[in-house]
Amino acid sequence: MEKLTQETVNFTEKNIDRIAALFPSAITETKDADGKLKQAVNFDQLKQLLSDEVADGDESYEFTWVGKKQSIIEGNRPIRKTLRPCKEESKNWDTTENLYIEGDNLDVLKLLQNSYLNKVKMIYIDPPYNTGNDFVYRDNFKFSKEDYEEELGLFDEEENRLFKNTETSGRYHSDWCSMMYPRLQLARNLLTDVGVIFISIDDNEVHNLRKICDEVFGEENFVANLIWTNKEGGGSSDSKMFRLKHEYILCYSRNIDYIEITGIPVGNEDRYKLVDEYLETRGKYYLQKLGMGSIQYSESLDYPIEAPDGTRITPIDNNKGRKACWRWSKSKYEWGLVNGYIVIQKDRDDSWTVYSKQYLNCDNEGNIITRTQRPMGVIDEFSSTQASKLLYNMGLGDQFNYSKPIELIKYLIKRLPNNDIILDFFSGSATTAHAVMQLNAEDGGNRKFIMVQLPEETDPNSEAYKAGYKNICEIGKERIRRAGKKIEEELNAKSKEGELFKEEEHRTPDTGFRVLKVDSTNMKDVYYSPSEYNQQMLLDLESNIKEDRTDIDLLYGVLLDWGVPLSLPHITEKIGGKDVHFVNDADLVACFEEHVPEEVIREIARRKPLRVVFRDSSFRNSPDKINVTEIFKTLSPETTIKVI
Numbered sequence: 042m043e044k045l046t047q048e049t050v051n052f053t054e055k056n057i058d059r060i061a062a063l064f065p066s067a068i069t070e071t072k073d074a075d076g077k078l079k080q081a082v083n084f085d086q087l088k089q090l091l092s093d094e095v096a097d098g099d100e101s102y103e104f105t106w107v108g109k110k111q112s113i114i115e116g117n118r119p120i121r122k123t124l125r126p127c128k129e130e131s132k133n134w135d136t137t138e139n140l141y142i143e144g145d146n147l148d149v150l151k152l153l154q155n156s157y158l159n160k161v162k163m164i165y166i167d168p169p170y171n172t173g174n175d176f177v178y179r180d181n182f183k184f185s186k187e188d189y190e191e192e193l194g195l196f197d198e199e200e201n202r203l204f205k206n207t208e209t210s211g212r213y214h215s216d217w218c219s220m221m222y223p224r225l226q227l228a229r230n231l232l233t234d235v236g237v238i239f240i241s242i243d244d245n246e247v248h249n250l251r252k253i254c255d256e257v258f259g260e261e262n263f264v265a266n267l268i269w270t271n272k273e274g275g276g277s278s279d280s281k282m283f284r285l286k287h288e289y290i291l292c293y294s295r296n297i298d299y300i301e302i303t304g305i306p307v308g309n310e311d312r313y314k315l316v317d318e319y320l321e322t323r324g325k326y327y328l329q330k331l332g333m334g335s336i337q338y339s340e341s342l343d344y345p346i347e348a349p350d351g352t353r354i355t356p357i358d359n360n361k362g363r364k365a366c367w368r369w370s371k372s373k374y375e376w377g378l379v380n381g382y383i384v385i386q387k388d389r390d391d392s393w394t395v396y397s398k399q400y401l402n403c404d405n406e407g408n409i410i411t412r413t414q415r416p417m418g419v420i421d422e423f424s425s426t427q428a429s430k431l432l433y434n435m436g437l438g439d440q441f442n443y444s445k446p447i448e449l450i451k452y453l454i455k456r457l458p459n460n461d462i463i464l465d466f467f468s469g470s471a472t473t474a475h476a477v478m479q480l481n482a483e484d485g486g487n488r489k490f491i492m493v494q495l496p497e498e499t500d501p502n503s504e505a506y507k508a509g510y511k512n513i514c515e516i517g518k519e520r521i522r523r524a525g526k527k528i529e530e531e532l533n534a535k536s537k538e539g540e541l542f543k544e545e546e547h548r549t550p551d552t553g554f555r556v557l558k559v560d561s562t563n564m565k566d567v568y569y570s571p572s573e574y575n576q577q578m579l580l581d582l583e584s585n586i587k588e589d590r591t592d593i594d595l596l597y598g599v600l601l602d603w604g605v606p607l608s609l610p611h612i613t614e615k616i617g618g619k620d621v622h623f624v625n626d627a628d629l630v631a632c633f634e635e636h637v638p639e640e641v642i643r644e645i646a647r648r649k650p651l652r653v654v655f656r657d658s659s660f661r662n663s664p665d666k667i668n669v670t671e672i673f674k675t676l677s678p679e680t681t682i683k684v685i
């Protein structure tokens with residue numbers, strides 16, 4: 042129900058609406074005194090529209106919006122945060138290489154910069170489409186918490202406003218662009234040189250997204266704007282308009298020179314119809330004339346071939362009197378004849394014609410191959426209705442009427458060869474994780490996923506909420522658990538029925554995941570001026586680490602800082618009664634105990650770690666520190682030593 046404002050008319054707004062009706066291109070977005078976006082008139086543009094002469098002012102080709110510069114600053118601003126492991130919500134912690142990260146993806150992308158720089162082969166994201174009420178983001182405007190709690194109810198742990206793009210604020214493009222721009226810039230750093238990003242989007246923002254990506258990835262790295270036609274579901278219901286059932290998947294590469302899009306196996310392509318005794322190995326075939334008019338004439342390809350009745354056939358005979366040559370050299374023809382690649386038969390006009398057999402699974406050199414065709418820019422398969430039904434049938438309720446079909450994501454993953462780490466930082470119901478596990482189970486692949494999702498509250502009226510899933514991360518994690526279990530059960534059943542080959546039986550895919558959550562830094566804030574210190578603070582600062590942080594929290598903080606992947610295996614050993622953590626054997630060794638005895642340090646050094654880290658406060662004085670350096674210099678000079 043609309044609320045009466047009990048205010049007089051705002052004539053400025055009315056006038057802007059009138060100008061918008063006459064000159065839509067003279068309307069832009071700006072911020073009011075409170076920092077909220079509003080419509081405004083671009084007077085330079087209006088002046089130009091009302092003048093026959095070129096108006097004053099510099100022109101340049103640029104794409105900008107209100108808040109672009111601020112969004113760049115936001116993307117570059119360092120944060121004092123970390124990722125805290127949550128073993129109890131994880132699955133197969135010790136062995137898995139998959140990650141599920143909870144938090145705002147801007148923070149997460151910043152935190153992953155060291156550990157995953159140039160390490161990700163494929164990113165798929167399905168960001169909010171800016172339909173008017175579908176995204177939250179943080180900004181720095183100074184509003185009182187109460188104002189916003191009332192209006193939006195969303196704050197992060199540091200009381201930054203998490204702004205929800207509501208119907209009332211309209212579908213402002215500036216907010217959406219400011220949300221996407223820094224995230225894509227950070228995401229690009231994570232892609233390998235052969236890396237590719239796929240971004241789902243619809244008509245609301247596709248034009249802006251394309252411009253942003255041209256800027257972030259470089260126009261030359263644009264790969265394609267794919268169209269996905271949703272088989273069932275989706276589509277506008279407005280009877281006056283076109284009924285649109287398609288959306289887009291924008292694809293950009295890190296470096297266009299290095300990528301290759303894998304073709305689609307032709308499998309049952311119609312023209313391969315004939316069979317011979319080589320069916321098992323070479324597949325079906327069709328016949329192609331050996332003498333084609335289109336081949337550039339060459340004397341070496343012009344030789345006579347003997348027909349079964351002894352007749353001499355020349356290329357010219359097969360080309361109805363035009364000068365021509367064969368496609369194959371004489372030696373290749375002789376090889377083909379012996380190995381069953383050549384057919385010589387009489388045509389309808391009773392003349393002899395020479396053909397080569399074009400096999401489906403074998404090239405003209407005798408190599409077994411998978412014949413592929415270039416994938417089309419229109420993907421005319423898969424349905425979002427099926428995707429929602431799947432989630433519903435998995436017992437995960439109705440929260441996601443916008444989840445993507447697993448098959449669609451599998452299709453995209455299959456377009457890239459050997460993709461190992463696949464990142465989705467708007468992961469929603471974790472469709473991408475499901476697709477990765479499913480595809481690994483089908484083709485024996487070893488792909489890993491990293492899912493990132495904001496713990497956004499579920500709708501209290503949704504079945505998901507009633508079933509106990511209070512935020513989207515809970516749904517995502519549960520989906521991965523259930524999907525993984527089903528995949529394992531299916532593989533076990535196949536194995537019992539003897540449907541798997543021996544080597545496949547050992548290929549159970551990684552269905553585990555480590556859960557990590559964004560939190561404030563592990564370190565205490567020590568930036569006080571000397572006059573600010575009091576006795577209690579000095580006592581507190583004896584340790585610079587927050588009291589509620591465990592050794593494993595500290596270990597992951599160090600991995601992030603030092604750029605070590607978060608998926609590596611790690612164990613804890615007792616050495617001299619002290620806990621010592623070994624990451625991937627001795628890639629990194631950490632001991633965060635207060636007071637580490639010299640014998641323990643010597644033992645760690647004897648293991649020759651690549652990197653070693655201690656707690657700063659565990660050394661009573663600088664001679665102690667020098668002693669540690671000396672021990673490593675003698676026993677393991679290659680080790681890099683750091684303290685926290």
Ligand SMILES: C[S@@+](CC[C@H](N)C(=O)[O-])C[C@H]1O[C@@H](n2cnc3c(N)ncnc32)[C@H](O)[C@@H]1O
Nearest residue numbers: 145146167444445467468469470472494495497
């Ligand atoms: C369109 S949905 C993705 C749906 C997903 N592809 C699927 O199949 O379920 C977008 C998701 O991004 C999440 N999201 C929005 N802003 C985010 C942010 N700043 N950080 C992390 N996740 C965010 C939303 O909570 C939502 O779940």
